[in-house]
Amino acid sequence: MHILASSLVSALGSGKSEHVNALLEGVTGLSSKAPFHSKITEIETYLGEIDQLENTLLPDELSSFQCRNNQLAWKALQADGFAQKVQALIEQFGAHRIGLVVGTSTSGIAATEEVFRGELAPEQYDYEKTDQMGSLAQFCCDALNVQGPSFVISTACSSSAKVFSVAQRWLHADIVDVVIAGGVDTLCLTTVHGFNALGLVSKELCKPLDVSRDGINIGEAGGFVLLGDKNRLVESAESSIQVVGVGESSDAYHISSPHPEGQGAQLAMQLAMAQAGIGIDDVDYINLHGTATPSNDLSEISGISHLANVNKPLWISSTKGFVGHTLGAAGITEIIFCQWALEEQFVPANLNLKQFDPVLEQKLASALMMEKIKVPLKTLSLTKELNMAYAMSNSFGFGGNNASVLLKRGGEK
Amino acid sequence: MKAQILSVGVTAPGIVNFQDFRQTLQAGEAFDLSLPLEKYSPSFLPSNERRRVTQTIKIALKTAEEALSFFQKAFPNEAENLPVLFVSKDGDPQISAKMCQAVSEDPPLISPIQFHNSVHNAPAGYWMIGQSNQATANAISAGKYAVANGLLETVLQSKSEKKPVLVVIYDLPLDNLMPVDALQKSYVPFAFSMVIDANQVIPSTEFPVLSLSLEAAKEQGSMEEENPYTGVPAAEGYTLLKAIAEHSVKPLKKPIHFSLNQHSVINVSLTNG
Numbered sequence: 185m186h187i188l189a190s191s192l193v194s195a196l197g198s199g200k201s202e203h204v205n206a207l208l209e210g211v212t213g214l215s216s217k218a219p220f221h222s223k224i225t226e227i228e229t230y231l232g233e234i235d236q237l238e239n240t241l242l243p244d245e246l247s248s249f250q251c252r253n254n255q256l257a258w259k260a261l262q263a264d265g266f267a268q269k270v271q272a273l274i275e276q277f278g279a280h281r282i283g284l285v286v287g288t289s290t291s292g293i294a295a296t297e298e299v300f301r302g303e304l305a306p307e308q309y310d311y312e313k314t315d316q317m318g319s320l321a322q323f324c325c326d327a328l329n330v331q332g333p334s335f336v337i338s339t340a341c342s343s344s345a346k347v348f349s350v351a352q353r354w355l356h357a358d359i360v361d362v363v364i365a366g367g368v369d370t371l372c373l374t375t376v377h378g379f380n381a382l383g384l385v386s387k388e389l390c391k392p393l394d395v396s397r398d399g400i401n402i403g404e405a406g407g408f409v410l411l412g413d414k415n416r417l418v419e420s421a422e423s424s425i426q427v428v429g430v431g432e433s434s435d436a437y438h439i440s441s442p443h444p445e446g447q448g449a450q451l452a453m454q455l456a457m458a459q460a461g462i463g464i465d466d467v468d469y470i471n472l473h474g475t476a477t478p479s480n481d482l483s484e485i486s487g488i489s490h491l492a493n494v495n496k497p498l499w500i501s502s503t504k505g506f507v508g509h510t511l512g513a514a515g516i517t518e519i520i521f522c523q524w525a526l527e528e529q530f531v532p533a534n535l536n537l538k539q540f541d542p543v544l545e546q547k548l549a550s551a552l553m554m555e556k557i558k559v560p561l562k563t564l565s566l567t568k569e570l571n572m573a574y575a576m577s578n579s580f581g582f583g584g585n586n587a588s589v590l591l592k593r594g595g596e597k
Numbered sequence: 598m599k600a601q602i603l604s605v606g607v608t609a610p611g612i613v614n615f616q617d618f619r620q621t622l623q624a625g626e627a628f629d630l631s632l633p634l635e636k637y638s639p640s641f642l643p644s645n646e647r648r649r650v651t652q653t654i655k656i657a658l659k660t661a662e663e664a665l666s667f668f669q670k671a672f673p674n675e676a677e678n679l680p681v682l683f684v685s686k687d688g689d690p691q692i693s694a695k696m697c698q699a700v701s702e703d704p705p706l707i708s709p710i711q712f713h714n715s716v717h718n719a720p721a722g723y724w725m726i727g728q729s730n731q732a733t734a735n736a737i738s739a740g741k742y743a744v745a746n747g748l749l750e751t752v753l754q755s756k757s758e759k760k761p762v763l764v765v766i767y768d769l770p771l772d773n774l775m776p777v778d779a780l781q782k783s784y785v786p787f788a789f790s791m792v793i794d795a796n797q798v799i800p801s802t803e804f805p806v807l808s809l810s811l812e813a814a815k816e817q818g819s820m821e822e823e824n825p826y827t828g829v830p831a832a833e834g835y836t837l838l839k840a841i842a843e844h845s846v847k848p849l850k851k852p853i854h855f856s857l858n859q860h861s862v863i864n865v866s867l868t869n870g
Contacts, residue, residue, distance in 0.1 A: 226704060280813070280860060289716065293693065299776045300701035306776040317688055317717055318740030331860040335739035335746045338688070338717030346735065353753040357598075359811060373700035378712030432733040434725040439646065440713040451731055582713050583722025585734055 185352055185413045185428075187591075188362070188421040191266035192520045193256060194405035194507045195232035199264040204524050206506065207532050208563050213507050214389060214401050220371050227380050228387045232403025232508030233371060234259075249323045251292035251314035252370040257324055260368065260406035269410060270328050273362050279331035283360040285350040286336055286408075287343025287367035288320050289512030289581075294372040320368055332360045338512065340581030341473070343367055344407070345515030348589050349430045351411045362417065366408035369512035376402055382440065390476035390509070391536040392502035393485070393544060393559060397476040403508025407516040409523075424594035425523045428574075429462075431455030435584025441479055442580060446487025449473075449578065452586040453491060456576060460590050464491045467498060467590070468572030469531055471518045473580045474502020475509050484578065485544045489551040499558050499572075505535025515579040519589050522575040526593040529566040534559050600752045601797060601870070602804035603672060603761055606663030606790035607838055608656055609826055610634055614663050619842040628825050630785050641727040649710050650723060653689040656788045657720035657767045658727070664790035665728075665763060671802065676760045679792065680733040681721055684747035684766040686740055686830050688717040694772035720765070733758065743768065743830035744837070745855035745863040748793075752809060755795035765790040768829030784828030789838055798870040805844045805867040810852075814862050822853070840867055 191199065195213025196206040206213065218233035240255040261267045274282060292314030298304035313319050321334045333354065337343050344367020351363035379385050379402060386399035411427065412418070433455065435448035442449070453470075457463060473484055481502075488500070503521055510517050525532060537559060548554040566572060576590045605615045611628040612618045613635050621628060637659040639647055650658065661681070668675070687693070692715045699707050713719070718736035725734050735754070739746035743766050751764040767788035771781045798806055822839075826832035833855060840849050844867050852864035 293697065296693070296697045296776070297700055300697045302701075309776060311771070311775065311777045311781075312740070315693070316686065316740060317738035318686060318742075322740055325858070331858065333746065333749065333857055333861075335737050335742075335750075337735065337737050339721070339734070339736050340716045340718060349733075349757075350750070353750075353757050356757065357753050359749075373705065374696045374707065374712075374715070377700055377705050377707045378696070378709075378715070381707050381712055382709045432735075434722075434731050434734045436725040436729050436731050439649075439719070439722050439726065440709075448731060581718070582716045583718040583734070583736075584725060585718055585722065585736075 186418045187423045187425045188410040189269045190409040190520050191263040192407040193260045229385050230401040248310045249313045251295040253292040254323045256406040257368045277361040281361040282330045283332040283354045284330050284334040284364045285347045287512050297373050339585040342579040342581040342585045342587040343512040345579035345587035363411045367513040367516040368406035370404040389536050392474035392476040394537050395539045395541040400475045401508040403510045405510035405513040405517045426592045428592045429456035429460035429590035431588045433586045442483035446483040448586040449487030450490045452588040456588040456590040467574045469499040469575040471577040472502040473578040489547045494556040499531045501534035503532050518577045522577050531560045531564040533563040598809040600793045600795040600807045603792040604664045604667035606660045608660045609787045610785045654720045660788040660790040661765045668792040678730045678732045679763045682764045683721045683736045684743050690772045694774040741830045744833045745857040752795045761794040766831045768831040787832035789834045800870045806870045808866045810864045
């Protein structure tokens with residue numbers, strides 16, 4: 185399954201070049217003085233807010249879908265000419281042969297919050313087209329005139345990684361020729377207050393893998409990829425990146441805490457690699473879920489330490505320090521980061537890491553992996569001699585819901 | 598696309614389980630929608646988790662448990678740790694409404710339990726914990742097109758994982774607090790479940806084979822099958838459950854249509870394999 189095109193909007197910007205530039209330069213999109221802070225005066229934290237998102241205009245015929253989440257979906261569909269590429273495929277294959285599967289954790293719940301807070305008149309509010317969990321898929325299909333199968337996956341923070349598995353199934357069953365897969369999640373009060381109630385929100389910039397990490401920074405993002413596996417499609421693809429493995433698992437441990445030994449994480453990564461027919465020694469880079477909560481990073485690093493000894497260097501990093509934790513959009517955001525990292529041959533920095541947590545170090549050392557693991561503190565540009573072919577992205581969610589997606593650069597190796 | 602139905606579960610006001618459903622139909626009695634849902638506690642959950650589950654999670658778990666229990670008794674040698682798919686339009690309507698109300702108050706207080714129970718995959722998460730099952734767990738929403746998308750996804754997932762899959766399609770009415778019209782708050786809950794295997798046909802089972810085909814939606818919906826549970830999307834499953842229950846005595850004369858979206862339908866027919 186090939187990535188034919190992609191688009192992404194986050195606190196770092198809109199489209200590939202703004203994101204790649206920020207990733208290369210190590211510039212964060214997180215802020216302690218974002219406009220959304222005015223709504224949560226009692227909570228001190230950093231947010232990955234998209235500038236001026238609320239001013240995004242939906243076309244008249246889609247105006248009943250008006251809410252922050254669908255505004256971001258619209259903005260992301262316009263980025264890098266994504267919607268035009270979809271139109272070309274509709275002309276080629278027919279609208280009914282294009283499927284659409286998207287992830288979100290909270291859909292347009294912000295609209296309902298606004299009604300409860302007296303900020304939005306009930307007669308200007310349409311529950312079914314905003315808050316309702318399936319509405320994101322409906323909005324995207326209407327916006328693109330896509331008529332194939334479509335639905336929303338909502339498994340908390342693994343949502344928009346699991347969409348790749350659905351895309352594989354649809355293409356394999358030949359019920360579609362192309363799949364639009366993606367995810368959109370936007371800032372809302374229930375999420376910020378909910379994570380705060382769980383004690384998982386950091387007052388400072390999030391510090392994945394650091395000894396003093398103490399929680400997440402919440403962000404928002406919307407991203408889409410076009411996926412297909414037909415030769416004629418692949419020839420015209422802009423990207424040479426393939427999705428070669430998707431692994432899904434459950435922790436079966438706790439509803440909001442990950443398994444301390446990372447059993448579910450390990451299983452998801454193993455299944456993704458098994459589907460690709462490779463082992464951990466073939467993987468060059470893992471984009472961690474790396475939320476910067478004490479328990480997530482411990483669980484994830486434990487899971488990696490159980491994979492096996494690595495005979496060659498393995499880069500790992502969390503990009504949460506750039507965009508924050510974009511929740512239901514974290515999967516698609518970081519999978520697109522992996523796509524661009526493979527295309528442009530760089531390893532994104534793990535921002536805000538000052539002192540690697542000795543407990544994590546011990547986990548890796550006991551598996552004789554510590555020397556092989558490399559965590560770039562600054563984004564690393566690769567060379568012909570030092571390049572990468574395989575990158576894997578991890579996404580784990582509440583309910584112990586895990587997904588790993590493995591990408592491969594085409595051509596050599 | 599063909600798939601063997603291996604077990605079925607159903608919960609709604611006036612329907613305790615699939616056996617009860619079949620008996621009511623056989624007796625030619627009407628379903629009493631005014632009855633409360635049967636009391637249920639998920640005994641397979643550790644006590645800590647059991648205390649925390651909401652009404653929505655209970656309906657989903659009860660219906661899942663019915664299909665799994667029958668499956669395990671009927672097919673003790675079949676694969677354990679089935680992948681699961683939970684399908685629901687709104688997730689947990691009561692918790693969503695309570696959280697939106699909480700963030701409109703001063704100070705805005707959301708309880709940690711409420712928050713982690715609010716995720717759309719909460720029933721899936723509790724189910725996997727209770728069953729010590731580390732397989733794939735999915736939670737989707739296809740809006741009002743729950744039945745068609747749920748069945749299609751189950752069959753495709755069973756094929757790709759080469760295992761039977763447990764699907765639970767459940768919906769509750771929107772909460773009274775919600776700023777929506779009264780109709781959507783007046784519906785009754787409906788949940789049904791199936792274990793489906795797209796990899797083999799088992800002629801000896803008491804359930805028929807499900808056969809799905811996709812086609813463009815026709816102008817006029819031809820199915821006018823009587824359904825006392827009309828309302829939430831999951832309740833569309835009533836006609837399919839009725840056809841399954843009556844398959845041996847009154848086989849379907851024509852396929853049942855379920856809308857996949859505005860443009861296409863899935864035709865469902867039942868055969869003996």
